[in-house]
Amino acid sequence: MAATSPTDEEIIAQIKDGSVELFEVIVSRYQKKLINYIYRMISDFDSAMELCQEVFIKVFNSLDKYNPSFKFTTWIHRIASNATIDWMRKKKIDAFSLDGNDDDDSPSLKQQIPSKDLNPLQTLEMSQLKGRIESAIEELPFIYKQLIILRHINELSYEEIANTVELPLGTVKNRIFRGREMLKAKLTSEMKREARYGK
Amino acid sequence: MANDPAGKDPIDPMLDNQTDEDVPEDPFLTETLSNLSDIRVPSEFLPNVMFQVYERHHRDRLSWPQVMLISFILIVVSTGFFAWDVLDYMKAEGLSGFGTALDRKLDLVLNRFEGFLSAAGSVVSAGWQLLSGLFSETPITVQLGILGLLLIMIWLIKKAMAQLVP
Numbered sequence: 001m002a003a004t005s006p007t008d009e010e011i012i013a014q015i016k017d018g019s020v021e022l023f024e025v026i027v028s029r030y031q032k033k034l035i036n037y038i039y040r041m042i043s044d045f046d047s048a049m050e051l052c053q054e055v056f057i058k059v060f061n062s063l064d065k066y067n068p069s070f071k072f073t074t075w076i077h078r079i080a081s082n083a084t085i086d087w088m089r090k091k092k093i094d095a096f097s098l099d100g101n102d103d104d105d106s107p108s109l110k111q112q113i114p115s116k117d118l119n120p121l122q123t124l125e126m127s128q129l130k131g132r133i134e135s136a137i138e139e140l141p142f143i144y145k146q147l148i149i150l151r152h153i154n155e156l157s158y159e160e161i162a163n164t165v166e167l168p169l170g171t172v173k174n175r176i177f178r179g180r181e182m183l184k185a186k187l188t189s190e191m192k193r194e195a196r197y198g199k
Numbered sequence: 200m201a202n203d204p205a206g207k208d209p210i211d212p213m214l215d216n217q218t219d220e221d222v223p224e225d226p227f228l229t230e231t232l233s234n235l236s237d238i239r240v241p242s243e244f245l246p247n248v249m250f251q252v253y254e255r256h257h258r259d260r261l262s263w264p265q266v267m268l269i270s271f272i273l274i275v276v277s278t279g280f281f282a283w284d285v286l287d288y289m290k291a292e293g294l295s296g297f298g299t300a301l302d303r304k305l306d307l308v309l310n311r312f313e314g315f316l317s318a319a320g321s322v323v324s325a326g327w328q329l330l331s332g333l334f335s336e337t338p339i340t341v342q343l344g345i346l347g348l349l350l351i352m353i354w355l356i357k358k359a360m361a362q363l364v365p
Contacts, residue, residue, distance in 0.1 A: 020256045039238045056248045152232035
């Protein structure tokens with residue numbers, strides 16, 4: 001019989017009791033999600049790494065304030081979200097700018113591992129498609145981008161997102177719907193433009 | 200904390216107040232987005248975080264008697280090294296009294312501007328590290344006050360030593 005792995009909340013309880021080494025499990029579980037979230041929000045790989053480290057240290061230092069009746073996933077994402085917003089404020093990044101980067105894809109994203117079982121041409125097409133989607137996400141206004149990433153990349157539920165960003169559930173659903181529509185519109189116009197000019 | 204970093208929200212507030220609206224899912228877009236490549240996490244990320252976590256944890260666990268003991272050991276060790284240095288100076292200069300050698304050595308070190316700067320810098324840096332570790336929850340003004348007291352104590356010790364050595 002396979003042993004079930006302990007929940008985040010159980011691990012946190014043990015860390016609070018002195019098993020600090022278990023924090024490694026928390027970092028392992030969340031590092032990819034948080035780095036993906038932060039990087040896609042700020043589009044700066046080195047700063048994303050640094051900020052993500054700060055987030056984990058902040059989480060560790062604030063464990064006493066964590067209320068186990070709330071989901072840990074929500075709590076850690078909220079800390080990451082607030083830290084990202086603070087970083088953007090410090091850097092005076094206009095969170096609502098619609099002007100995005102015109103590059104097809106960022107350097108770090110170009111290095112991603114291609115999907116298996118595809119021939120080289122399909123791999124190239126898939127890679128180009130991913131690049132276009134990444135660009136379209138990057139160009140979304142902050143309020144939509146944040147929610148789209150939390151929903152579709154970090155795979156949080158609507159309720160978890162609402163708790164993370166401290167907004168009403170209806171607002172979150174509306175914004176995600178609008179964000180998706182904007183994303184689809186951007187991708188459609190991009191593809192039409194390419195079809196017209198025969199890229 | 201508010202979600203809105205710039206304090207403005209282009210969403211229609213009437214729409215925002217809806218709470219039970221079902222969002223039509225878009226399976227194709229959902230599938231496409233979930234297949235986006237993950238950003239690779241460098242292998243050193245986890246050890247770096249854990250190093251900082253352990254450092255923080257051990258620092259938090261230090262009790263006052265332990266801090267005092269560590270401080271005492273450091274003072275004894277540094278005094279020992281300084282005395283050793285003075286003894287070397289005594290031999291090199293052919294001096295007979297330790298007091299004379301200590302007086303000259305102190306003058307030599309402190310009269311050189313860079314030496315003084317370096318010594319003062321080290322004391323301030325060490326004092327600051329100690330204070331920020333021990334009094335991280337204390338207001339900055341109190342920390343500066345304690346640092347000031349530390350410097351005054353060092354100055355008084357130096358003055359007392361100068362009087363002891365003829």
